[in-house]
Amino acid sequence: MTMAPDALWYVVQTQVNAEAKAARNLIRQGFEIYLPRYLKRRSHARKIDKVAAPLFPRYMFVQMDIATQRWRSVQSTYGVSNLVQNGSDPAAVAAQVIHALKAREDASGYVTLDQRAKFAIGDKVRVLAGVFAENLGLFDGMADRDRIAILLELLGRKVRVSLEADLVAAA
Known part of the structure; x- marks a missing residue:
């Protein structure tokens, strides 16, 4: 529909x-x-796969001309909580x-996200x-596209460990 x-x-x-x-x-x-x-990595029962997930959970965009369309009907649509309003x-x-x-969508229609590291080495x-x-470590770079490498202090020495990027946060 245009x-x-x-x-x-x-x-x-x-x-x-x-x-x-x-x-x-x-x-x-x-x-x-x-x-x-976007394609979200899901880990379940030692198996990692990718599933489609909303980029903004609980939000979507609707195109309408509020001068000619009955936009208030959006508020009472099944599945809709509300229309975000300004006043x-x-x-x-x-x-x-x-x-x-x-513009960031791939051929399948999924938004591609940056795979760059959120951290600097060290x-x-x-x-x-x-x-x-709950272990603290030092960022040591990207292990591959979806995993990062960190140095953990284990048994008195630094050990390089590769983990999923979403399992690590700044300390």
């Missing part, structure tokens, strides 16, 4: 885990939606934000979970 040139993008907050339901119902009402998703009017999102997100880090939980 929208009028006056149509802007707005933010919709969905109910918990109801992004797909809200998207279906908004499309059924004639609204154009954008639900940016009594919906809060518009700059078109550049949507274009920038869409930064102090803390392991958040797993076998080495």
Whole structure:
């Protein structure tokens, strides 16, 4: 569906885990939606796989012309919690934000995220979970695309350990 040139993008907050339901119902009402998703690494039972997940959990974008469309119906759509507003009017999102997100999509339609390290070599880090939980170490670089290497003090010496990047935070 092509929208009028006056149509802007707005933010919709969905109910918990109801992004797909809200998207279906908004499309059924004639609204154009954008639900940016990415491939999230999931670890379960010693198996790591990737699953599609919303880039902004509980949020999506809806395009509408508030002068001509019944935008208040968005508020009562199944799966929608509310329309983010600025006072009594919906809060518009700059078109550049949507274009920038869409520009980062791969051929499958998933937003690609930066895989760069969040730390500099030698930064102090803390392991958040797993076998080495609550241990402090030093960032030692990227082990591969999704894992980082840290130096941990174990048994009186520094040992290089490779961990998933999301298991480590700045200390």
